[in-house]
Amino acid sequence: TPKNYDVVVVGSGGAGLAAAIQAHDEGARVLIVEKMPTFGGNTIKASAGMNAAETRFQRVKGIEDSKELFYQETLKGGQNRNNPELLRCFVEHAPQAIEWLANRGIMLNDITTTGGMSIDRTHRPKDGSAVGGYLISGLVRNVTKRGIDVMLDTSVEEILCEQGKVSAVRLINDENETLTIAVKSVIVATGGFSANSEMVVKYRPDLAGFVTTNHKGATGGGIALLEHIGAGTVDMGEIQIHPTVEQNTSYLISESIRGGGAILVNQQGNRFFNEMETRDKVSAQIIALPEHYAYIVFDEHVRAKNKAADEYIARGFVTSASSPRQLAEKLGMDYHAFLATLERYNGFVEQQCDSDFGRTTALRNPINEGPFHAIRIAPGVHHTMGGVTINTETAVLNKQQQVIPGAFAxxxxxxGIHGSNRIGGNAVADIIIFGSLAGHHAANWAKAQA
Ligand code: ADP
Incomplete structure (x- = not known):
C-alpha cells in the first residue's frame, strides 16, 4: 500500500462504499479501511429499501409524490427534532441518489412503503429481495472494477491533525501491526452503536437487556475517533427500537411484510394498533402488551410477493397452517377471536377504511389466501439516530459548530437527520445521499490542498 492518499474512507457499509466510489470518480486516490473481515457493515442487513420522492421509477408506476410531502412526513416521524437543513438536503438529493445507483448498475425500481409514509416511496430491487445484500454487492462490484484500494481486518485507531487540519490516520490490522498513512481528508462512515450495549445503556438506561438487530461491528468507535479531534455530537439518546425482531436469533423481520399487507395481533388474537405507524409508536404498543410480544400475520398472497418471507420460513421463524383456525390453534390463541379479527380487517380492506386503528397505508389485500403464516416478534435495538455533528457538505463540526478541516462523516x-425516530427506508437513503456527497466534498478538499 502507498503511504499516502487523498481520501481515506473508514468503514465499508453503504455510506463508505458510496463515498469511496464518488471520490474516486472525481479523481481522488482513495483507500477504504474496514475493521471486519468482510464488506458491508450493517447496511448488508437492510431489508426495506430506499426512500425517495419524485423519482423516475415512481413516475413509471404513476405514483404521484412530492419532495415537500416526503420532508413533512419525515419531520413528523422524527417528532420535529430533525435538523431542518440536513433534512432539506436529504430530501432534495434523494431522487439523484436513486439515479446515482442506477448509473452504476444498481436498480431499485420496485416500490413499496414503510411506517409513517403515506405514499409508496420505498425503492427496492425488482424481485422484491432485501435491499442490503443487493446494494452492497453492487457497490463492491463498482469498487473492484475501479481498482480502489481496500484494507479489510484493519481498524482506524486515530485521526491525526496538523495545524488544525486532518493529516494522517493510524491503522492497526488483525496481526496487531500499526501503520500511519498521510491523508488529505478522511471520511468516517463507521455506522452506529446499537451493538455496543454499554454505550446504549449509558444514554438510555431503559434499554438494558434488549436484543439488537445489528452486526457486531456496530460499536460506535467512529464517534470516539472524531470526538478525539474535537467533533461535537447531537441526539445521542435518540435510539430506535425496531418493533419486529425474532427474539431467539435477533433477526429483524422487515417492515416490508407489513408494507405488503401483514397485520399485527396479540396473544389474544386481536389487532391492537395501526401496524403502519412509526417504529417508536409500534414498539411502545408491543412493550405495553402483557406478554411484551406479538405476531406478524400474513397470508400466501403476501408471502409470494416478498423474498424475505421465504428467508424467514427457511430460518424456521414462521408458523404456517392451511386455515386461520388451525393457525390460531398452533399459536395457542383463541380462534374465535382470531377469525373475527381477520374478518373485521378484511372488511376494512374492502372499504379502504380501518375504523379501529386508522391504518391508511398498505391496506392492500384481504388476508384470505391459504396457507396462513405468523411470526412471533418483539422489539430490539436497531438504529442510533444521534452521532457526530455535520453540515450539509458532510463536513464534521466541532462543539462551536465550526468545520474541522479535512474531516467528513x-x-x-x-x-441530526432523523430526529428522534428514523423512518424505515430512510437509512439507506441517508447512506447513499450523504455517502456520495461526502465523496464529492472530500475529493474537492483534497484537490484544493494539492
Ligand atoms: P452505514 O450504514 O452508515 O454505512 P454500516 O454499519 O453499514 O454504516 O457500516 C459501517 C462499517 O464501518 C462497518 O462495516 C464497521 O465494521 C466499520 N467500522 C467501524 N469502526 C471502524 C474503524 N474504527 N475502522 C474501520 N472500520 C470501522
Whole structure:
C-alpha cells in the first residue's frame, strides 16, 4: 500500500462504499479501511429499501409524490427534532441518489412503503429481495472494477491533525501491526452503536437487556475517533427500537411484510394498533402488551410477493397452517377471536377504511389466501439516530459548530437527520445521499490542498 492518499474512507457499509466510489470518480486516490473481515457493515442487513420522492421509477408506476410531502412526513416521524437543513438536503438529493445507483448498475425500481409514509416511496430491487445484500454487492462490484484500494481486518485507531487540519490516520490490522498513512481528508462512515450495549445503556438506561438487530461491528468507535479531534455530537439518546425482531436469533423481520399487507395481533388474537405507524409508536404498543410480544400475520398472497418471507420460513421463524383456525390453534390463541379479527380487517380492506386503528397505508389485500403464516416478534435495538455533528457538505463540526478541516462523516455515525425516530427506508437513503456527497466534498478538499 502507498503511504499516502487523498481520501481515506473508514468503514465499508453503504455510506463508505458510496463515498469511496464518488471520490474516486472525481479523481481522488482513495483507500477504504474496514475493521471486519468482510464488506458491508450493517447496511448488508437492510431489508426495506430506499426512500425517495419524485423519482423516475415512481413516475413509471404513476405514483404521484412530492419532495415537500416526503420532508413533512419525515419531520413528523422524527417528532420535529430533525435538523431542518440536513433534512432539506436529504430530501432534495434523494431522487439523484436513486439515479446515482442506477448509473452504476444498481436498480431499485420496485416500490413499496414503510411506517409513517403515506405514499409508496420505498425503492427496492425488482424481485422484491432485501435491499442490503443487493446494494452492497453492487457497490463492491463498482469498487473492484475501479481498482480502489481496500484494507479489510484493519481498524482506524486515530485521526491525526496538523495545524488544525486532518493529516494522517493510524491503522492497526488483525496481526496487531500499526501503520500511519498521510491523508488529505478522511471520511468516517463507521455506522452506529446499537451493538455496543454499554454505550446504549449509558444514554438510555431503559434499554438494558434488549436484543439488537445489528452486526457486531456496530460499536460506535467512529464517534470516539472524531470526538478525539474535537467533533461535537447531537441526539445521542435518540435510539430506535425496531418493533419486529425474532427474539431467539435477533433477526429483524422487515417492515416490508407489513408494507405488503401483514397485520399485527396479540396473544389474544386481536389487532391492537395501526401496524403502519412509526417504529417508536409500534414498539411502545408491543412493550405495553402483557406478554411484551406479538405476531406478524400474513397470508400466501403476501408471502409470494416478498423474498424475505421465504428467508424467514427457511430460518424456521414462521408458523404456517392451511386455515386461520388451525393457525390460531398452533399459536395457542383463541380462534374465535382470531377469525373475527381477520374478518373485521378484511372488511376494512374492502372499504379502504380501518375504523379501529386508522391504518391508511398498505391496506392492500384481504388476508384470505391459504396457507396462513405468523411470526412471533418483539422489539430490539436497531438504529442510533444521534452521532457526530455535520453540515450539509458532510463536513464534521466541532462543539462551536465550526468545520474541522479535512474531516467528513456520513451515514449512521452522523446525527441530526432523523430526529428522534428514523423512518424505515430512510437509512439507506441517508447512506447513499450523504455517502456520495461526502465523496464529492472530500475529493474537492483534497484537490484544493494539492
Ligand atoms: P452505514 O450504514 O452508515 O454505512 P454500516 O454499519 O453499514 O454504516 O457500516 C459501517 C462499517 O464501518 C462497518 O462495516 C464497521 O465494521 C466499520 N467500522 C467501524 N469502526 C471502524 C474503524 N474504527 N475502522 C474501520 N472500520 C470501522
Amino acid at each position: 456520513a451515514g449512521e455515525v452522523a446525527g
